[in-house]
Amino acid sequence: xxxxxxxxxxxxxxxxxxxxxxxxxxxxxxxxxxxxxxxxxxxxxxxxxxxxxxxxxxxxxxxxxxxxxxxxxxxxxxxxxxxxxxxxxxxxxxxxxxxxxxxxxxxxxxxxxxxxxxxxxxxxxxxxxxxxxxxxxxxxxxxxxxxxxxxxxxxxxxxxxxxxxxxxxxxxxxxxxxxxxxxxxxxxxxxxxxxxxxxxxxxxxxxxxxxxxxxxxxxxxxxxxxxxxxxxxxxxxxxxxxxxxxxxxxxxxxxxxx
DNA sequence: ATGGCAATGTTTCATTGA
Numbered sequence: 001x002x003x004x005x006x007x008x009x010x011x012x013x014x015x016x017x018x019x020x021x022x023x024x025x026x027x028x029x030x031x032x033x034x035x036x037x038x039x040x041x042x043x044x045x046x047x048x049x050x051x052x053x054x055x056x057x058x059x060x061x062x063x064x065x066x067x068x069x070x071x072x073x074x075x076x077x078x079x080x081x082x083x084x085x086x087x088x089x090x091x092x093x094x095x096x097x098x099x100x101x102x103x104x105x106x107x108x109x110x111x112x113x114x115x116x117x118x119x120x121x122x123x124x125x126x127x128x129x130x131x132x133x134x135x136x137x138x139x140x141x142x143x144x145x146x147x148x149x150x151x152x153x154x155x156x157x158x159x160x161x162x163x164x165x166x167x168x169x170x171x172x173x174x175x176x177x178x179x180x181x182x183x184x185x186x187x188x189x190x191x192x193x194x195x196x197x198x199x200x201x202x203x204x205x206x207x208x209x210x211x212x213x214x215x216x217x218x219x220x221x222x223x224x225x226x227x228x229x230x231x232x233x234x235x236x237x238x239x240x241x242x243x244x245x246x247x248x249x250x251x252x253x254x255x256x257x258x
Numbered sequence: 259a260t261g262g263c264a265a266t267g268t269t270t271c272a273t274t275g276a
Contacts, residue, residue: 009275010265034275036266061266062274109275149276168276201276204263215276247264247276 001098001255002027005218006239007106007147007201007248011035011066014246015043018068019050021239026051027252028073029097031104033147035064042066057081057090065093065104065146073098085127092128094135098257100226101139103132105146110167118167121149125176133183142223144185147248149217150177152187156216158197168215177219185221188233188253200235201248208247209240220253229255 004027008014011032022030030052035042037058047054053071055078058064069075075095082092091106105128110121136142150173154160163169181187189198199214208214222230232254240249 013265034265111274111276147276166276203276206262208263217276244264 001029001100001257002252003029003031003100003102003143003145003220003255004250004252005031005033005104005145005147005220006250007033007218007246009034009036009246009248011037011043011064012041013244015046017239017242017245019046021250022050022052022068025236025250025252026070028069029100029102030068030250031102031145032066032068033064033104033106035066036061037064055093055095057093059088059090063090063106065091065106067093067095067097067102067104069097075102082124082127082131085124085131087124091124099141100255100257101135101142103135103142103144105144105148107147107149109149110173112167113165113170115167122172122176125173125180129176129180129183132180132185136183136185136223140223140225143220143226143253144180145220145251147217148177148219150174151215151217152177152219155196156199158199158213158215163215168217181221184224186224186227188220188222188230189216189235189251191227191230192233198235200251202240204247218248218251220251222253226255229257231256
């Protein structure tokens, strides 16, 4: 079973990329962030023509998440949002696929460490942690994946000195991600040897991709039970080379289920 | 220290992202 995450930065603009990518990477789960679409505009028919069904929740302009699965492997028990956490912003969708509980997250960006949005980000993280602690008990086979908007370690940042204390790399954000891992989750990417300077996002500006001036902020977290079943995890940086790309690249984990 | 790039919405620029 292959499980992927991709912040597409507008599913309207990126729909051709997504359809093309799914043809070349026929994963069983694609968790999508930043669809930026209200539900009435979600391209269900086009995805179905490409062989994929979707569970989704969106809003105008910002946020919006979806879980895509092959039509033959439909998502069940779909839930949205973090239970008990009042939030207008559509950032979480969960579903069961092939016996695996999948939680797709679009963690708030935070804007800057001085911002109100940073306060919201940390509160959001706390609510996510509390909820996932319960979910992990209910669903041993649990994967939480998406755009986490946090680079966990120095090696996940092209210039850790320059990014020190900045949003996406501040200590409270790293601690918030660690607190979730402490429930019993494992960064699939770091289960394997990886090329140095592996990133999943590059700024559109300043030739970010060409200079490989990026961050690794898109993560696939596997529960204790799924960790030993994971055989690979890669970032598809080729996708970022294409015409009119998302600023994020897909991340793909392979699991060997019984 | 600053700006640069992309997407969206109602535009002819403001906001947000990361």
